[in-house]
Structures are given as structure tokens and as C-alpha cells.
Amino acid sequence: MDLSSKIQNVKFENLFLNASGIHCQTKEELDDLMNNSYSGGMVTKSATSNHRFGNPLPRYHSLPSGSINSMGLPNEGFDFYLDYVTRTEQKKPIILSVAGMSKEEDLELLHQIQDSDYQGLTELNLSCPNVIGKPQMAYDFQGSDIMLNEIFKFFKKPLGIKLPPYFDLVHFDKIASILNQYPLSHVNTINSIGNGMWVDIESEKVVLKPKGGFGGIGGAMALPTALANVRALRQRLNSSIDIIGTGGVTTGRDAFAHILCGANMVSIGTQVYEEGLGAFERITSELKEIMNSKGYHSLDDFRGKLKTIE
Numbered sequence: 001m002d003l004s005s006k007i008q009n010v011k012f013e014n015l016f017l018n019a020s021g022i023h024c025q026t027k028e029e030l031d032d033l034m035n036n037s038y039s040g041g042m043v044t045k046s047a048t049s050n051h052r053f054g055n056p057l058p059r060y061h062s063l064p065s066g067s068i069n070s071m072g073l074p075n076e077g078f079d080f081y082l083d084y085v086t087r088t089e090q091k092k093p094i095i096l097s098v099a100g101m102s103k104e105e106d107l108e109l110l111h112q113i114q115d116s117d118y119q120g121l122t123e124l125n126l127s128c129p130n131v132i133g134k135p136q137m138a139y140d141f142q143g144s145d146i147m148l149n150e151i152f153k154f155f156k157k158p159l160g161i162k163l164p165p166y167f168d169l170v171h172f173d174k175i176a177s178i179l180n181q182y183p184l185s186h187v188n189t190i191n192s193i194g195n196g197m198w199v200d201i202e203s204e205k206v207v208l209k210p211k212g213g214f215g216g217i218g219g220a221m222a223l224p225t226a227l228a229n230v231r232a233l234r235q236r237l238n239s240s241i242d243i244i245g246t247g248g249v250t251t252g253r254d255a256f257a258h259i260l261c262g263a264n265m266v267s268i269g270t271q272v273y274e275e276g277l278g279a280f281e282r283i284t285s286e287l288k289e290i291m292n293s294k295g296y297h298s299l300d301d302f303r304g305k306l307k308t309i310e
């Protein structure tokens with residue numbers, strides 16, 4: 001039973017990653033992930049130039065079937081993550097995630113990566129929904145196109161993009177036609193579903209302090225949106241662009257569905273946060289069970305082979 005996968009020519013022993021932001025902010029968390037034998041790779045918390053505390057607490061809340069968060073980009077600062085991904089013994093591939101507070105900062109961070117001796121995968125987060133006053137760049141189609149054009153004038157290392165969910169087939173067409181113009185290593189879809197709201201009935205109050213309670217939605221309730229985005233982008237993107245499917249994975253069945261829709265790799269956020277790193281072992285064994293019962297030996301046997309109803 002082979003659960004290995006690849007992003008471009010980077011091989012992962014198994015298809016599972018943490019979703020950026022989950023268990024990947026501090027050295028302890030990153031070392032934990034590095035030593036966990038059931039995730040094939042790992043992604044760092046999106047980094048800004050400087051260390052950030054992020055938004056005031058409470059900024060994460062578990063929901064009956066998911067989560068809502070308005071973390072506000074808390075991170076140790078770019079230099080810490082660049083040092084970690086360059087210096088740490090790589091028991092598994094790491095994806096370095098960056099999220100500038102502005103386009104200028106995004107470009108500056110990417111220049112630093114280009115000029116560094118880091119040779120691994122980089123992911124530009126164009127979809128953080130929780131920085132007060134900062135729109136999700138990937139909802140600005142023209143702005144994203146202009147930015148990617150500027151980036152690929154100087155950035156020659158593997159670069160992927162973390163996308164927000166889209167909800168309109170024309171928007172899938174638009175973003176895919178932009179992304180297809182650039183030599184991207186991958187897209188990671190989806191980020192949390194931006195600016196959801198949860199209400200505590202007893203207190204008649206929101207559950208998050210920042211932004212009056214608005215926050216990104218993740219976990220089980222995000223699965224249908226995540227599957228749609230993986231499927232729609234797989235159908236539209238050049239085959240040279242790999243896809244990391246993120247969103248709503250709580251069981252092996254959900255991971256199986258992401259692969260059927262076309263994902264090369266699958267990242268898990270809320271469920272790992274709620275259950276701990278043991279979720280990787282559980283979901284890996286559940287996926288193996290399903291593959292076994294269907295006579296599949298590798299992910300290629302069923303990747304992207306979702307059937308429609310004729």
C-alpha cells in the first residue's frame with residue numbers, strides 16, 4: 001500500500017500535511033511535526049517580516065462540526081522560519097509559508113527566500129481572512145495577476161499559492177486562467193471560509209473577540225466547499241500545477257474524497273488541532289482500509305477519477 005505523493009519533484013512518504021497555522025508556529029510544535037511519523041510533510045505558520053502576537057483572545061473557538069478563528073497572523077517572524085527550514089535536519093519535506101501584511105512585504109519576503117540558500121518549497125498565502133483591514137488578495141483577480149507577474153520576474157524557486165475558497169464557477173474560471181499563466185509548483189486550496197459568525201445562545205454573545213466575532217470557518221463543515229474547490233481547480237489548472245487539498249478532513253473517507261477530486265496531497269487543520277497529532281495515524285489507517293477494500297494500491301489508482309452521473 002503506497003501512500004506516497006509528490007509536489008513537483010519533491011517526494012513525500014505519505015500524502016498528509018498539517019494545514020498551515022496548525023501545530024506549526026513555535027520550534028516545539030515544528031519539531032513535534034518533524035518527528036511525527038504519520039505525516040509525510042509539514043507546512044510552517046505563515047510568516048510576516050516581524051514577530052507578531054496576533055489578534056486579542058479569544059481568537060479560536062471549537063464548533064459542533066468545525067472551528068472558527070481570527071488568529072491575526074501570530075508568528076515568530078520570517079527569520080525564525082527561514083532559519084528553521086534551512087538549518088533543521090529534514091526528516092520530511094517542509095513547505096515554508098509566507099504572508100506579508102502588504103504586497104511590498106510579500107515581495108520583500110520572496111526576495112529574501114530567492115537570495116537565501118533555501119532550496120525547498122515555498123507557499124505564498126494570498127488568503128488570510130483575519131488581518132484587520134487587509135483584504136484576501138486572492139479575491140482581487142487583477143491584483144493577484146499583477147502581483148504574480150512581478151514575483152515571477154525574480155522568483156525562480158518552487159512557489160505555490162494558498163487560495164481562499166471560491167463559490168462561483170466563473171470565479172473558478174477567472175482564478176485558474178490567471179494561475180495558468182505562471183510556473184507555479186502548486187496551489188493549496190482551501191484556506192478557511194472567511195468571516196463566518198458563531199453565536200453563543202446563553203450569553204447572546206459572539207465567541208471571538210477580534211473583528212466583532214467574525215472569523216474563518218474550518219473543519220468538517222468546510223468539506224463540501226473544499227472538495228468543490230479541489231475539483232474545480234483540478235479541472236481547470238494546467239497538469240503541471242499540483243494541488244494540496246485542505247479543508248474539512250476528519251476521516252480517511254474525507255481524504256479519499258479529496259484525492260478523488262484531484263488532490264496530490266491532503267492537509268489537515270482543525271482535526272489535528274482538536275485531536276492532536278494522533279489524527280495523522282488514525283486518518284492514514286482509515287485511508288488504507290478504504291483503498292484496501294477497493295483494491296487500490298497507490299493514490300494514482302484513483303486520483304482525480306471522480307465520476308459524474310451520466
Ligand SMILES: O=C(O)c1[nH]c(=O)[nH]c(=O)c1I
Nearest residue numbers: 070071072073128130192216
Ligand atoms: O488568522 C490567521 O492567522 C489565519 N487564519 C486562517 O484561518 N487562515 C490564515 O491564512 C491565517 I494567516
